[in-house]
Amino acid sequence: MADSATPRYTSIGVLTSGGDAPGMNAAIRAVVRAGNYYGLRVYGIHKGYHGLLRGEMEVLTNRSVSETLQRGGTFLQTARSKEFMTEDGLQKAVSMARVFGVDVVVVIGGDGSYRGALDLSKRGLPVIGLPGTIDNDIGNTEYTIGYDTAMNTAMQAIDKLRDTASSHERCSVIELMGRGAGYIAHNVGMACGAEIVLIPEKETDFDRDVLKAMLEARNRGKKHYIVIVAEGKGDAVEIAARIEASTGIEARATILGHIQRGGSPTLRDRVMASHMGVRAVECVVQGRADRIVSVQGGKVVDLDLQEAMAMTKTISEEELRVAQILSL
Numbered sequence: 001m002a003d004s005a006t007p008r009y010t011s012i013g014v015l016t017s018g019g020d021a022p023g024m025n026a027a028i029r030a031v032v033r034a035g036n037y038y039g040l041r042v043y044g045i046h047k048g049y050h051g052l053l054r055g056e057m058e059v060l061t062n063r064s065v066s067e068t069l070q071r072g073g074t075f076l077q078t079a080r081s082k083e084f085m086t087e088d089g090l091q092k093a094v095s096m097a098r099v100f101g102v103d104v105v106v107v108i109g110g111d112g113s114y115r116g117a118l119d120l121s122k123r124g125l126p127v128i129g130l131p132g133t134i135d136n137d138i139g140n141t142e143y144t145i146g147y148d149t150a151m152n153t154a155m156q157a158i159d160k161l162r163d164t165a166s167s168h169e170r171c172s173v174i175e176l177m178g179r180g181a182g183y184i185a186h187n188v189g190m191a192c193g194a195e196i197v198l199i200p201e202k203e204t205d206f207d208r209d210v211l212k213a214m215l216e217a218r219n220r221g222k223k224h225y226i227v228i229v230a231e232g233k234g235d236a237v238e239i240a241a242r243i244e245a246s247t248g249i250e251a252r253a254t255i256l257g258h259i260q261r262g263g264s265p266t267l268r269d270r271v272m273a274s275h276m277g278v279r280a281v282e283c284v285v286q287g288r289a290d291r292i293v294s295v296q297g298g299k300v301v302d303l304d305l306q307e308a309m310a311m312t313k314t315i316s317e318e319e320l321r322v323a324q325i326l327s328l
Contacts, residue, residue, distance in 0.1 A: 006287035009103040009126070013057060015045035016074040017113035020261055021132045021146025023269035024074040027108050029065040030277025036062055038285045043102055048109075049116050050081035053093040057100060069270055072149075072263045078109075084116065094125045104289050106280050108132040108145070114292070114309055121305060126289030128280040129305065130273075134261060137181035140308035141294035145276065148268040150177070150260045151188050157256055158192045162226055171214065171225040171243055171251040175236035177260050184260070185230040186315055190323050194226040197323065198233045201315045210239075211246050218249065225249070275300045 014031045016024050028044065035042035044064070046056040068075055083089035097105060104126045107117040110133035117127040131138045134150035154176050165172045176185045182199025189197035196213055198204055214225055227243070229236055240251035265273070276293045279300050283291045292308035294301055 007103075007126075007289070008287065009040070009284050009289070011041040011043065011101050012104045012106055012281070012284055013043040013045045013052070013097065013100070013102040014060075014076070014106040015048050015052060015108070016076050016078045016132065017048035017107060017109035017116060018078060019110065019133060020073045020078055021134050021144070022072045022149035022261070022263055022265035023145040023273040024108055024132050025065075025068040025071050026265060026270045026273035027130055027132065027145055027277045028074070028076060029068050030274040031106050031281055032060045032065045033062055034278045034281035035284075038281060040281070040284065041101075043100060044076050045105070047077050047079040048081065048113075049084040049093060050079040051077075052105070053081065053084055053089055053096055055096045055099065057102075070264050072261075072265060074108075090119055090123055093120060094123050097125050104128060104284050106130065106277075106284075110135070110144070111138060111309075114138070114305075118305060118309060121290045127305065128283055128289060128302075129292040129308075130276050130280055131292075131294065132273075134184065135178055135181050136183040137178075139313045140292055140303055140311040141296070142298070142313075143272060143295040145269055145273045146261070146265070147183070148272075149263060149265045151184055151191070152266055153260050153263050154184060154188045154256055155191050157254075157259070158188065158194075158226065158228070161254060162192065162224070165224040165226065165252075169223050169249065171227060171240070171249050173227045173229065173236045173240040173243065173251055173253045175229050175231055175234075175253070175255040177256070178230035179232040182230040182233065182315060185228050185233075186319065186323060189226075189228040190326060192226060192228070193326075194228045195222075195327055196225070196227045197327070198227070198229040198239075199315070200230060200232045202320060204233070206242070210243065214243065214247055214249065218247075272300075
């Protein structure tokens, strides 16, 4: 039970920031419906932090978020804002929240979005963060909204590429998203039976880990090959050219790019985003702001904002070991 010292928030804003991710709409929907359930006024803030400092917001009702659960992207849209990164821009954002009577801002996004949320918090505007990024590269949570959909999209595309590669003696080099983290490439590679997966978390000797591995596979009778590379580890076009020049095996590069961001979210993304959205609102109702909603031990929890942002994670040695065994 909240005591008299617990802040009583009556109005919240919700925005999406950074790259879009499937399931963001499910999270917005959950925030709106849970907010209305608990008697809060809920504002949808359009175009992320850019829209916040410009006052681009409207009251959202349950009806406003009908038929959004299955849609990819974010109906609130997202945009970059150089102005928000300045002190003047931050002060404008805080002032605009006060103009509309927004007590707490729920931010759905990745690490960059969280840094913006922390800046708002330091200037007196309480925040709640929800992890929305396909890369799954936020250190304080085991799972991020959009990750499952992106992996399934990539897996389905690679399955199709394997069909055509197997009709020829060909190597398909597929570049997946993941500048600083190889979670998508690692798991999709395992799911698709890729011969080689190149990720930032693992050091690679090209001659040994790529060329030798392919030639040994060819000498065992293999006729087609799948090489997956995270965008932060290398360029698929350059890798394909190098493979072909060194082995004589025809190599084709495919860069999936932003197709991984799109599409209707999977069941897992819809359900996880919904649980996270409700958790965010319940933090507000309980007077607990400046929190990050996370998944820990398979459960949705909330953590202190600054403590959560200091956490890190990486692909474990055990996960890498299992992938290595299966690729032989």
